[in-house]
Amino acid sequence: MEKIQVALLGLGTVGKGVYRTLQKLNKRIEEKLGVSIEVTTILVKHPEKHRNFEGNHLITTDFQHILDNPEIKLVLEAIVGVEPAYSYLAKSIKAKKHVITANKAMFAHHGKELLALAEDYHVQVGFEATTAGGIPIIQTIRKLLHVNQIRQVTAILNGTSNYILTEMREKKIPFKQALYQAQQLGYAELDPTNDIEGFDAFFKLMILSELIFHEQPAWSNVDRIGIKDITLRELLEQQECGKRIKHLASLQLIDEQIRASIIPVSIPATHPLYSIEGVDNGIVLETDLVGRIILAGPGAGAFPTASAMLEDLAIILRSLHQSTITVSQELINSTT
């Protein structure tokens, strides 16, 4: 069976999830894709942390190792932050390696450049895992856009803040206690700013804007209000009126201008995102032909994110495989 050598950048929660999923599902992937995926090199910052990480791979702190290895055809990126992730992926693409990323901050900043670069170098970029975790929103939007125009997106894109709001309302606890709980469960980081101030949702929304409208609004024009000032009292008052406060990300084209916001909104029970609770994400797409499509599911977590990255991997491998079949077919046709 053909072996595809893959490098993994980063061995945090997502990186480990991808690695373990690949190990666990090796057989399944081989059966479904007809190739064997081997993570041969893992890039980490602090190798001393990973001394006990088992597996048949090289752990390195030197990206050049990966870049110079022509056998590595694909790079899975699971680093946090814009740099050095962006530079690594740009270099990988120039070395004709396909790339798959789960890094929303990086992709919101540089997705456009990476996609353009990938076109020049005839490789592919997978970014399903950047937005809404395991929910296949990127591929779904791509598919709908073949025929539909998408006019509006309304979404819950951050599982942590949705979890906090749900817990506050259901358990009647204040913000701080719900945040602490989220941290204990690993949903929120020690510094929860990214989640509770809406930066995480903001980056995801910018990625959706780029995908749908081929551009992003000026970042300074995007209203962004976090959830930390929402009181238990407000939540319960809204509940009495049959409403729930949700941290909504929305995107809309008004007079050819993209309007985007990430703000707390009180929504009635008839709203399709009313029932999206806990760490789930939900996305409502308003399209001109199909009408309103709703997707919901786990918005984060190592396995959903790993699954999204591996689905991208499968799509890239299939498209290479399909091309090969067609090439052979063309050759057969041309010689008969």
Next chain:
Amino acid sequence: MEKIQVALLGLGTVGKGVYRTLQKLNKRIEEKLGVSIEVTTILVKHPEKHRNFEGNHLITTDFQHILDNPEIKLVLEAIVGVEPAYSYLAKSIKAKKHVITANKAMFAHHGKELLALAEDYHVQVGFEATTAGGIPIIQTIRKLLHVNQIRQVTAILNGTSNYILTEMREKKIPFKQALYQAQQLGYAELDPTNDIEGFDAFFKLMILSELIFHEQPAWSNVDRIGIKDITLRELLEQQECGKRIKHLASLQLIDEQIRASIIPVSIPATHPLYSIEGVDNGIVLETDLVGRIILAGPGAGAFPTASAMLEDLAIILRSLHQSTITVSQELINSTT
């Protein structure tokens, strides 16, 4: 610009919807796909009905016209019933034409044969429009299955019966009145058996079973109970307990056996299909890696169905185009 000649089989609600959508979106499709789609031939049963149907195409009652025309590369099928639809598509595939169908009864019976035939003849079969209208469920399941195992499906797959149950409960009207309303609005046919007895949902569920488990359960083992015996009183009693009766299609693998049913079930407000109302469809997929994914949206209607068929068309055209690019690239590489 390259022109792709297409034949349309059937000029009922769906057929007309596809034709009009193609006319209306001609520019958009040309921009997005880089080719021009032309419906050159339409197969109908009663040409006298369509004398006033405007457009630059041949209307024929003779399928052989389409089959013998080598310029027609793709057949869009929007006929009702298993035959002659199946024979037409099988012949089309053997004539090396791609096919796209919206015909669930036909595809539940013969999908497997058509897909196998298409593999032999190196053409593609699109069937997104057979199941859940505008909701891209087929492509989503395909994508998830690259990596995930799907363990269970629970769904509302028939918009007409969901509309009837919603209207009965909301307007406090009996079944017959809600059915009459659905017929007046064009949601239900004069003979509503297919919808209200669950046959329509049954065929869709069998298509999903084939896609997910690569086989269907013995049809006689599938529990199928329609909605016509549900009384207003039952609906209101359930409502008092915070529940709603929904016509649920479900699919599950238990001890390597596929269990399938289409039956009315009373579900609580926490169930993800509780809020799927009116003509909408909803599908809950339980997967092993991603967890629970929910999709919802318009389950029927000419434009959503047309959109699903045209999305299939776009995917087929793109894959042909992509192969061509790769072929050119391979040739460039091999000569430099």
